[in-house]
Amino acid sequence: MSALLEINDLHVSVDHHEILKGIDLQINAGEVHSIMGPNGSGKSTLAQVLARRDAYEVTSGEVLFNGKDLLAMKPEEAAWEGVFMAFQYPVEIPGISNVYFLLSALNAVRRARGLDEMTSMEFLPIFREKLALLEMDDKLMNRSINEGFSGGEKKRNEILQMAVLEPRLAILDETDSGLDIDALRTVAHGVNAMRGADRAMVVVTHYQRLLTYIVPDYVHVLVDGRIVRSGGAELALELEETGYGSMETNTSAA
Amino acid sequence: MTTATQAQHRYLESFNEFEQVAAGQELPWLRELRRRAFARFCEVGFPTTHDEDWRFTDVSAISNTAFRPLRDSQSGVSSLQLEPWRVEGADCQLVFVNGYFAPELSVLNELSENVTVTSLAQELSRNPRSIERHLGRYIDLHRDGFSALNTAFAEDGAYVHVPRGVIVEEPIYLLFVSAPNGLPVMSHPRTLIVAEEDSQATFVEEYVSLGLEPAFCNAVTELVAADNSVLSHYRIEREQASTFNISTLRIQQGRSANVASHSVLLGGSLLRNNVHPVLAGEGSECLINGLFLGSDRQHIDNYMLVEHASPHCSSRQFYNGILDDHAHGVFHGRIIVHKDAQKTDAKQTNRNLLLSDDAQIDTKPQLEIHADDVKCTHGATIGQIDEEALFYLRSRGIGEVSARKLLLLAFAGECLVRMKETAVREHVETLVNQYVLRFAIPNAQNGRPVEAIVKAS
Numbered sequence: 001m002s003a004l005l006e007i008n009d010l011h012v013s014v015d016h017h018e019i020l021k022g023i024d025l026q027i028n029a030g031e032v033h034s035i036m037g038p039n040g041s042g043k044s045t046l047a048q049v050l051a052r053r054d055a056y057e058v059t060s061g062e063v064l065f066n067g068k069d070l071l072a073m074k075p076e077e078a079a080w081e082g083v084f085m086a087f088q089y090p091v092e093i094p095g096i097s098n099v100y101f102l103l104s105a106l107n108a109v110r111r112a113r114g115l116d117e118m119t120s121m122e123f124l125p126i127f128r129e130k131l132a133l134l135e136m137d138d139k140l141m142n143r144s145i146n147e148g149f150s151g152g153e154k155k156r157n158e159i160l161q162m163a164v165l166e167p168r169l170a171i172l173d174e175t176d177s178g179l180d181i182d183a184l185r186t187v188a189h190g191v192n193a194m195r196g197a198d199r200a201m202v203v204v205t206h207y208q209r210l211l212t213y214i215v216p217d218y219v220h221v222l223v224d225g226r227i228v229r230s231g232g233a234e235l236a237l238e239l240e241e242t243g244y245g246s247m248e249t250n251t252s253a254a
Numbered sequence: 255m256t257t258a259t260q261a262q263h264r265y266l267e268s269f270n271e272f273e274q275v276a277a278g279q280e281l282p283w284l285r286e287l288r289r290r291a292f293a294r295f296c297e298v299g300f301p302t303t304h305d306e307d308w309r310f311t312d313v314s315a316i317s318n319t320a321f322r323p324l325r326d327s328q329s330g331v332s333s334l335q336l337e338p339w340r341v342e343g344a345d346c347q348l349v350f351v352n353g354y355f356a357p358e359l360s361v362l363n364e365l366s367e368n369v370t371v372t373s374l375a376q377e378l379s380r381n382p383r384s385i386e387r388h389l390g391r392y393i394d395l396h397r398d399g400f401s402a403l404n405t406a407f408a409e410d411g412a413y414v415h416v417p418r419g420v421i422v423e424e425p426i427y428l429l430f431v432s433a434p435n436g437l438p439v440m441s442h443p444r445t446l447i448v449a450e451e452d453s454q455a456t457f458v459e460e461y462v463s464l465g466l467e468p469a470f471c472n473a474v475t476e477l478v479a480a481d482n483s484v485l486s487h488y489r490i491e492r493e494q495a496s497t498f499n500i501s502t503l504r505i506q507q508g509r510s511a512n513v514a515s516h517s518v519l520l521g522g523s524l525l526r527n528n529v530h531p532v533l534a535g536e537g538s539e540c541l542i543n544g545l546f547l548g549s550d551r552q553h554i555d556n557y558m559l560v561e562h563a564s565p566h567c568s569s570r571q572f573y574n575g576i577l578d579d580h581a582h583g584v585f586h587g588r589i590i591v592h593k594d595a596q597k598t599d600a601k602q603t604n605r606n607l608l609l610s611d612d613a614q615i616d617t618k619p620q621l622e623i624h625a626d627d628v629k630c631t632h633g634a635t636i637g638q639i640d641e642e643a644l645f646y647l648r649s650r651g652i653g654e655v656s657a658r659k660l661l662l663l664a665f666a667g668e669c670l671v672r673m674k675e676t677a678v679r680e681h682v683e684t685l686v687n688q689y690v691l692r693f694a695i696p697n698a699q700n701g702r703p704v705e706a707i708v709k710a711s
Binding site: 051052053074075076078079080084085087090091093094095096101104105106108109112144145161165 | 640642643645646647648649650651652653654656657660661663664665667668
């Protein structure tokens with residue numbers, strides 16, 4: 001069986017400055033991978049490239065998603081194929097209500113997958129179920145997208161969108177940063193509820209804390225644009241003890 | 255002869271013919287008013303860009319075209335041709351063709367008690383005294399040649415009278431159709447709306463054109479809002495690219511009168527939208543809300559003149575513009591606070607989205623404050639579509655054109671939510687939805703058929 005996501009020797013630059021310097025990674029359906037690394041190591045760049053943000057220049061390498069060339073896709077096409085990124089900084093968009101946005105997105109994805117569009121009546125029960133999962137107030141849903149939301153509400157809203165869109169690959173870009181422990185638990189609970197044999201997840205984080213709630217199958221350490229170590233969940237604990245500094249030394253030594 | 259004198263000669267010829275036969279020509283006061291206005295027009299002519307109030311707007315395309323009035327109200331327009339502009343469920347839609355009332359094309363069901371909805375010409379023949387009390391009393395003929403020209407040719411348009419204490423639930427729709435009949439046609443619709451004390455009503459003026467020949471519509475509306483009245487006035491422009499439209503709304507507000515002016519400018523080649531409220535009575539309030547969408551080589555000039563003439567009045571100006579291609583927008587927001595207008599609270603905001611490198615906006619606040627205890631603020635923004643927001647929507651599966659459309663509708667929506675009358679707002683929403691699509695298509699894709707792009711997204 002081929003991997004759901006296959007990244008081969010990926011090099012990425014921003015303004016002629018190389019950020020990712022040759023990433024190789026294989027992720028199978030059903031697995032949860034964590035990518036950890038210090039600030040500026042390129043973890044967010046990797047997440048953004050996978051979500052097809054066009055601010056980055058891929059200078060070489062390839063990314064196959066489900067056997068298809070992900071780097072040739074527009075952001076919406078990647079979403080139709082089943083790629084989802086929870087934003088580190090969710091965007092506030094005045095004038096478009098959350099619930100309208102969610103249903104529009106869901107129907108865009110359903111259309112692309114050859115499914116019938118859902119009416120708001122059909123959507124409502126599903127929506128209520130997902131709201132309950134994330135312990136979100138439905139009053140927020142008639143407000144504009146993320147407008148006036150607290151940091152925790154924004155992050156929950158990201159996971160809510162993920163729960164509604166049911167992606168095949170979910171990338172969480174520092175979803176834990178800035179969350180208090182209650183919000184962190186709720187978000188982790190929402191994520192764990194979505195783990196499944198058909199779905200892969202990439203949890204990008206700076207801190208080990210989130211990984212006690214979302215226990216990954218694999219941990220990769222990214223330093224200066226390269227994966228310097230890969231291992232199981234225990235690698236995160238080791239990092240907690242030793243910090244990223246030792247990893248850098250290790251690589252330069254190796 | 256120079257072009258300018260040729261133009262004046264043409265207008266003189268038209269005027270001489272007109273004033274012999276125009277409705278109300280037997281009324282000395284009206285003859286006097288028309289002559290005075292025409293003399294004023296001859297004196298000042300059309301404005302030029304040397305005129306501070308017209309700095310950004312060149313009207314030579316109007317002065318250089320041989321427009322003639324067409325006094326035949328039928329002009330071969332059939333009810334079928336007006337189908338696209340019928341408002342579903344409207345109890346009252348008066349239709350004016352080239353400025354003249356067309357009763358057989360109009361819908362006029364019974365309105366509330368004693369409300370008069372008719373044409374200016376009819377009222378002039380039936381009850382000229384009601385017109386004499388107000389017509390030309392508010393408009394300043396010295397402001398510009400266009401108002402003078404309209405007054406010189408003032409004969410028909412709508413006349414509405416809402417008696418004291420009457421609340422008119424249904425909006426009153428006025429449809430102005432420019433229908434050039436082979437030759438460039440001009441019209442000077444003159445509307446007079448008088449709402450007495452404690453009354454409440456909503457008026458919707460809609461400007462459209464048939465055919466592709468040049469047309470010039472030079473409209474003036476005088477809106478008299480007596481003490482404690484609550485009025486909403488909408489101006490919707492969706493004319494052809496061959497039409498020039500100069501519109502002036504002059505609002506006279508009494509004590510505690512509350513007036514909202516909403517402008518929605520979508521079509522036309524050159525538009526000038528003058529809104530001039532005078533807050534003459536203490537404690538009156540005015541909302542001046544507008545949305546303009548310009549593409550191709552459209553020129554849309556919004557000239558606001560808000561006069562605070564009494565204490566404790568408030569005015570709010572909100573104009574949002576979206577400009578693409580080579581479109582040129584202007585927002586000129588002038589606020590005058592007279593000496594005795596203490597405790598004035600005036601606010602002005604103009605927000606613009608420019609979607610192409612060649613689109614242009616000139617935005618200019620101008621505050622003249624002669625009182626010492628006032629609150630006046632103004633602000634303007636010029637920006638592009640928010641790329642972050644666009645990526646966010648697209649990353650959730652919403653196609654690029656749809657995502658751009660959503661963001662543009664959200665921007666336009668800031669103006670739509672201020673429209674309190676649900677039926678009218680929904681009508682405007684439908685229109686804006688149709689118009690905004692062409693703005694949602696990224697410029698890189700210009701030239702491709704719209705349908706193909708929409709399908710692909």
